[in-house]
Amino acid sequence: MVPRKVDYSLYLVTDPYLVPNGTTLEEQVQKAIDGGVTLVQLREKDAETCDFIARAKAIQAITKKAGVPLLINDRVDVALAIDADGIHIGQEDIDVATARKLLGSDKIIGMSVSYVSEAAKAVEDGVDYVGIGAIYDTATKKPKKPPIGINGVRKVLSYLSSVPRYVATVAIGSLNLKTARNVVHLSAVPGRRLDGIAVVSAITAAKDPTAVSRELLGLVRDTPYWMSVVPNRDVSSVLAEVPVVISKVRLETPFVHNIINRVATNFAANVNLAIGSSPAMSENTPEFDDFAGIPNSALLINMGFGTDDWVETYLAAAGAYAKKLRPVVLDPVAAGASELRKGAVKSLLNWCHFDIIKGNEGEIFSIAGEASQMRGVDSTSNSQLQKKANVIEALASKEKTIVILTGKEDLISDGMTTFVLRNGHGYLADITASGCVLGSIVGAMVAVSLHDRFLAAVAGVLLYTIAAERAAVAPGVRGPGTFIGALIDELYILSKATADGDVSWLESARLERYVEEA
Ligand SMILES: Nc1ncnc2c1ncn2[C@@H]1O[C@H](COP(=O)(O)OP(=O)(O)OP(=O)(O)O)[C@@H](O)[C@H]1O
Numbered sequence: 001m002v003p004r005k006v007d008y009s010l011y012l013v014t015d016p017y018l019v020p021n022g023t024t025l026e027e028q029v030q031k032a033i034d035g036g037v038t039l040v041q042l043r044e045k046d047a048e049t050c051d052f053i054a055r056a057k058a059i060q061a062i063t064k065k066a067g068v069p070l071l072i073n074d075r076v077d078v079a080l081a082i083d084a085d086g087i088h089i090g091q092e093d094i095d096v097a098t099a100r101k102l103l104g105s106d107k108i109i110g111m112s113v114s115y116v117s118e119a120a121k122a123v124e125d126g127v128d129y130v131g132i133g134a135i136y137d138t139a140t141k142k143p144k145k146p147p148i149g150i151n152g153v154r155k156v157l158s159y160l161s162s163v164p165r166y167v168a169t170v171a172i173g174s175l176n177l178k179t180a181r182n183v184v185h186l187s188a189v190p191g192r193r194l195d196g197i198a199v200v201s202a203i204t205a206a207k208d209p210t211a212v213s214r215e216l217l218g219l220v221r222d223t224p225y226w227m228s229v230v231p232n233r234d235v236s237s238v239l240a241e242v243p244v245v246i247s248k249v250r251l252e253t254p255f256v257h258n259i260i261n262r263v264a265t266n267f268a269a270n271v272n273l274a275i276g277s278s279p280a281m282s283e284n285t286p287e288f289d290d291f292a293g294i295p296n297s298a299l300l301i302n303m304g305f306g307t308d309d310w311v312e313t314y315l316a317a318a319g320a321y322a323k324k325l326r327p328v329v330l331d332p333v334a335a336g337a338s339e340l341r342k343g344a345v346k347s348l349l350n351w352c353h354f355d356i357i358k359g360n361e362g363e364i365f366s367i368a369g370e371a372s373q374m375r376g377v378d379s380t381s382n383s384q385l386q387k388k389a390n391v392i393e394a395l396a397s398k399e400k401t402i403v404i405l406t407g408k409e410d411l412i413s414d415g416m417t418t419f420v421l422r423n424g425h426g427y428l429a430d431i432t433a434s435g436c437v438l439g440s441i442v443g444a445m446v447a448v449s450l451h452d453r454f455l456a457a458v459a460g461v462l463l464y465t466i467a468a469e470r471a472a473v474a475p476g477v478r479g480p481g482t483f484i485g486a487l488i489d490e491l492y493i494l495s496k497a498t499a500d501g502d503v504s505w506l507e508s509a510r511l512e513r514y515v516e517e518a
């Protein structure tokens with residue numbers, strides 16, 4: 001028999017304990033289907049068999065009317081009793097061969113998997129789909145295994161792309177409005193992406209399951225802006241747009257939420273004001289949703305200080321901005337300097353998407369898994385340009401991000417185009433937090449230039465490094481101390497001049513497109 005075509009895009013998995021007071025599971029399922037749920041799994045871990053079957057019949061009346069398939073969790077007998085469309089089984093449940101024999105070839109059989117080895121077994125046994133997870137820590141089910149994150153999904157998808165038979169995939173485990181978009185689109189590997197997401201609490205416990213379902217379906221189906229890269233960018237056309245971005249910051253006063261270390265806090269806040277953006281420094285989780293909801297907001301995560309709960313704070317913040325479809329910049333300060341930092345960056349890249357990642361050579365190489373000479377928070381520069389360019393192109397492609405690698409020369413890549421920028425002044429390496437502050441400037445730029453993050457990065461670096469050149473020779477500047485004040489002044493002067501239409505300062509821009517020598 002030809003397998004039926006199932007739409008896995010938005011797969012509701014029910015949990016009777018999560019239904020809000022004053023409503024019923026049946027009502028929640030109906031509302032979820034009204035919002036676009038494409039597949040339903042009835043999960044009743046504690047129900048008596050007679051109650052399970054009664055409820056299954058009630059749910060089936062709803063799903064049948066809508067033409068949505070209904071699967072039963074774990075219980076082949078219940079599935080047979082109501083002639084459901086299939087079952088979902090876990091690693092410790094009935095084996096696939098027995099289930100298939102009982103159900104027949106035209107029923108859907110799905111299985112939970114966490115690793116490639118489990119996926120391989122499930123494929124061999126003949127399942128129709130695998131539920132990959134748990135992606136995040138999930139409150140709805142006690143995790144038996146550590147959550148696998150976006151990288152775990154990538155591994156299973158890569159494996160499945162090499163299998164001749166098409167086995168469908170959904171991700172499961174804390175998929176919600178904050179996480180779904182990143183998981184679906186960031187986990188994609190060449191030739192293969194998730195068919196959908198399985199959602200438990202975000203829909204079952206929702207006050208408005210229709211609205212949540214509709215929004216989740218959009219996140220699954222709509223390709224986010226960060227999946228597409230403009231090919232063949234040339235210096236002159238990017239340069240022509242730089243003043244537009246810098247002016248927009250001054251005119252629109254974007255809100256830049258900095259989660260930043262105490263060394264850099266005051267400097268970064270003043271620099272934001274100098275270029276016309278509106279800074280807020282906060283690590284207070286309960287206000288993140290409000291901040292993310294401010295129009296033209298952007299988030300900078302600067303992991304300068306390692307506190308006990310830092311990763312949780314960063315994840316909460318990145319999630320809040322992801323939900324509002326607002327940009328997030330990562331400054332992985334001293335990313336390779338300690339095991340703690342290596343682990344933190346790894347977690348962040350496994351759970352979140354970043355629009356821009358900015359770091360010095362040591363930091364970026366560490367994230368990319370490349371050896372470098374880095375020690376402490378200082379960068380070194382003994383890699384060849386080519387090596388740097390190759391590393392950041394690969395990192396940008398993989399993470400669907402823009403990478404800025406700072407140093408005497410700054411390199412910026414979107415994975416396809418790489419620019420080398422040669423402005424700046426040695427004083428920038430003699431003061432603390434010069435890199436941190438650049439991260440905050442780039443946050444302001446990307447807040448007004450979401451559709452072109454590469455341009456935002458170029459605009460931020462040019463404004464900052466040319467301001468530094470001018471500050472270094474400004475009257476009264478004698479060294480790093482006086483330089484800091486002059487740098488803030490020059491950022492203010494150049495930003496205002498640009499908004500007033502005077503862009504002559506950009507004539508000193510020294511940048512070129514990096515082209516690998518044959
Ligand atoms: N020797 C230099 N000459 C010119 N510009 C420089 C030089 N060193 C750094 N810069 C500039 O300083 C800025 C910060 O880059 P850098 O690589 O020093 O960051 P960082 O080491 O992460 O800084 P920090 O950790 O102090 O915040 C960039 O804009 C870069 O272009």
Ligand SMILES: Cc1ncsc1CCO
Nearest residue numbers: 261263304305333377433
């Ligand atoms: C010096 C220092 N220590 C932690 S963060 C920071 C600022 C520069 O990265």
Ligand SMILES: [Mg+2]
Nearest residue numbers: 378379428429
């Ligand atoms: Mg430095």
